[in-house]
Amino acid sequence: MTVYIGLMCLVVLAWILDEKTKTNPYHNKIRIFSMIILAVSFILVSSFRYRIGFDYDMYNDFFKQVCSQSFTDVLKAHWKEPSYYIFSWLVGCVTDNYQIWLFVSGTFIIGSIFYITYKNTDSPWISYLLYISMHIFATNMNFLRQSMAAVVLFWGYKYLKNGNTIKYLLIVLLATTFHFSALIALPVYIVSRLPLNKIWCSIMSAICLIGIFAIKPAINLLAQFTVYSKYLDNPELQMYLGKGSIKTMLFQAVIMIITLIFTQKLYKKDKKNSYIFYISLISMTLILMGINVFIIERFSINFQLYFLIFIPQIISLYSADIEALNSKEKNDYEKIVSKSKQKQINDTKSLITFVLICFCIFNFALGAVNGYHKVYPYISIFNKEQAVDNNTFVSNLKK
Numbered sequence: 001m002t003v004y005i006g007l008m009c010l011v012v013l014a015w016i017l018d019e020k021t022k023t024n025p026y027h028n029k030i031r032i033f034s035m036i037i038l039a040v041s042f043i044l045v046s047s048f049r050y051r052i053g054f055d056y057d058m059y060n061d062f063f064k065q066v067c068s069q070s071f072t073d074v075l076k077a078h079w080k081e082p083s084y085y086i087f088s089w090l091v092g093c094v095t096d097n098y099q100i101w102l103f104v105s106g107t108f109i110i111g112s113i114f115y116i117t118y119k120n121t122d123s124p125w126i127s128y129l130l131y132i133s134m135h136i137f138a139t140n141m142n143f144l145r146q147s148m149a150a151v152v153l154f155w156g157y158k159y160l161k162n163g164n165t166i167k168y169l170l171i172v173l174l175a176t177t178f179h180f181s182a183l184i185a186l187p188v189y190i191v192s193r194l195p196l197n198k199i200w201c202s203i204m205s206a207i208c209l210i211g212i213f214a215i216k217p218a219i220n221l222l223a224q225f226t227v228y229s230k231y232l233d234n235p236e237l238q239m240y241l242g243k244g245s246i247k248t249m250l251f252q253a254v255i256m257i258i259t260l261i262f263t264q265k266l267y268k269k270d271k272k273n274s275y276i277f278y279i280s281l282i283s284m285t286l287i288l289m290g291i292n293v294f295i296i297e298r299f300s301i302n303f304q305l306y307f308l309i310f311i312p313q314i315i316s317l318y319s320a321d322i323e324a325l326n327s328k329e330k331n332d333y334e335k336i337v338s339k340s341k342q343k344q345i346n347d348t349k350s351l352i353t354f355v356l357i358c359f360c361i362f363n364f365a366l367g368a369v370n371g372y373h374k375v376y377p378y379i380s381i382f383n384k385e386q387a388v389d390n391n392t393f394v395s396n397l398k399k
Contacts, residue, residue, distance in 0.1 A: 001368055001376065001378065002378075003045055003380075004132060004368070004378060007038075007041060007042060007045065008132055008133075008361075008364070010037075010038055010041055011038060011125055011132070012125075012129070014034040014035070014037070014038055014125055014128075015123075018030070018034065018123075018125060035114060035118050035124065038114065038128060039111055039114040042106075042110045042114075042131075043103065043106045043110050043111070045378070046102060046103075046106035046109075046110060046140070046141055047099060047103035047106050048099070048380045048381050048382070049102065049141055049380060049381075050380055050381045050383075050384050050387055051384075051389075052141060052142075052374060052375050052376075052378060052379050052387075053138075053142030053373055053374055053375050054142060054373055054374045054390050055142050055143065057389075059144050059145075060098050062088065063088050063092065063096075064096065064098070066085055066088045066089045067089070067092035067096040069089070071086075071089060074086065074089050081145070081176070081177055081179060081180060082177055083148075083174070083177035084144075084148060084178050091104050099381060105144060106140075108148065108151065109140050109147050109148060109151050110137075110140070112151045112155065113131065113136075113154065113308070114128070116155065116309075117131075117308045117309060117312075120157065120309045121308075121309055121312035121313065122312060122316040123312045123315065123316065124312070126311060126312045127308040127309065127312055129360055130307065130308055130311060130360065131308060132364060133360035133361070133363050134304065134307070134360075135367050135372050136304050136305065138367065138372050138373060138375035138376065139301055139375075141375050142373040142374070142375055143298065143373075145178055146178075146179040146181060146301050146302075147301070148178045148179070149175040149176070149178035149179035149182040149302065150175070150182070150301050150302050150303075150304070151305070152171060152174050152175035152178060152182070153171060153172065153175045153182060153185055153302055153303075153305075154305040154306070155171060156168050156171030156172070156175075157309065159171060160192065160275060160279075161273075161275065163193060163272070169186070169189075172186055172189070181298055181301075184299050184302060185302055185303075188278070188279065188303070191204065191278045191282065192274075192275035192278040193275070194274075195274065196263075196277055201277065204278060204281060205281065208281055208282065208284075211285055211289065212285060212288045212289055212292070215292055215293050215296060216292045216293055219293045219295075219296070252287050252300070252304070253287045253288060255307055256281075256283050256284035256287065257280075258314070259310045259311065259314065260277060260280045260281060260284070262314045262317070263276050263277040263280065266310075266313060266314065266317070269317065276310055279303060279306055280307075280310070282303070283300055283303040283306075286300035315349060315352060374393050
């Protein structure tokens with residue numbers, strides 16, 4: 001676990017450096033340099049991993065297989081979701097080294113996440129801390145295809161926010177060529193354009209509540225008539241239709257509930273932010289559904305990255321309140337009152353940030369104890385002897 005803790009410490013150090021150099025004329029350059037150092041650190045950790053994540057061996061086999069095929073054969077075999085395999089094939093034209101493939105795919109995934117959060121938040125360090133503690137980084141090292149699809153959707157964030165339907169539709173279609181689950185972004189986008197009022201909020205909340213309780217019998221029924229029927233007969237796959245871990249999903253649900261609570265305040269700041277309520281509501285619903293049916297958790301992966309922007313936006317609301325107070329002309333009495341209000345706002349912001357950091361550490365610890373998709377503890381190519389197969393890992397957890 002030392003590697004993951006080290007990454008969290010690097011994020012905190014970069015955050016402290018950013019705060020200390022705010023008045024420095026080279027502040028922006030220092031901030032960009034810190035972000036690049038962090039991104040490279042995460043990419044290297046991702047690239048040097050060895051047999052961590054339940055799907056590691058499967059993706060290794062996929063890569064070796066694609067490397068030995070022609071482009072035509074790749075398209076024939078994977079025409080439904082071709083982009084991941086075409087991407088793999090292109091790298092395979094240069095090398096069949098799986099570690100190189102992990103480096104290239106990691107650079108795309110992690111580089112994209114760090115860049116987009118940096119461009120869309122005032123404090124990207126909070127985003128990077130959440131990236132580890134919400135186990136999104138761990139997810140990216142296990143569900144490789146779906147992580148790429150989620151990143152493509154993340155590139156469409158500005159189209160989602162601005163309601164640019166055609167461009168967002170194209171982004172969703174592109175993401176679907178990496179993993180079919182990205183299609184869920186289409187109905188979610190439609191819902192996100194609903195007006196933010198009591199009627200629609202109540203209707204959608206009721207639908208989501210019904211969905212949480214109805215998902216288990218519905219999935220069992222649908223699985224009998226779809227490709228997932230094999231999950232019913234295979235003991236190793238049955239776990240995906242079983243219950244998920246409350247411990248590892250609870251924090252993500254809490255993060256989404258926090259976003260729901262602050263939606264009104266975000267909406268007052270910018271009327272375009274109405275979509276945040278519906279994205280948060282649906283994401284929370286998918287997480288809670290995932291507690292009843294484990295495989296549903298995979299659909300929530302498509303929206304997790306948005307919260308790396310939402311949470312920093314909530315914290316930045318308090319900075320905006322302080323700026324609003326400073327912008328008003330005041331007499332001596334009003335200045336005294338203003339300073340008092342600024343102190344209260346700063347104290348509230350500091351308290352929220354402190355609680356968030358503590359919560360992040362607590363949630364990361366919970367995930368570490370439970371192994372979280374076999375990504376914890378970290379094993380690299382330099383200590384291969386510690387790697388175990390999936391069955392052994394699960395057996396060790398049960399002891």
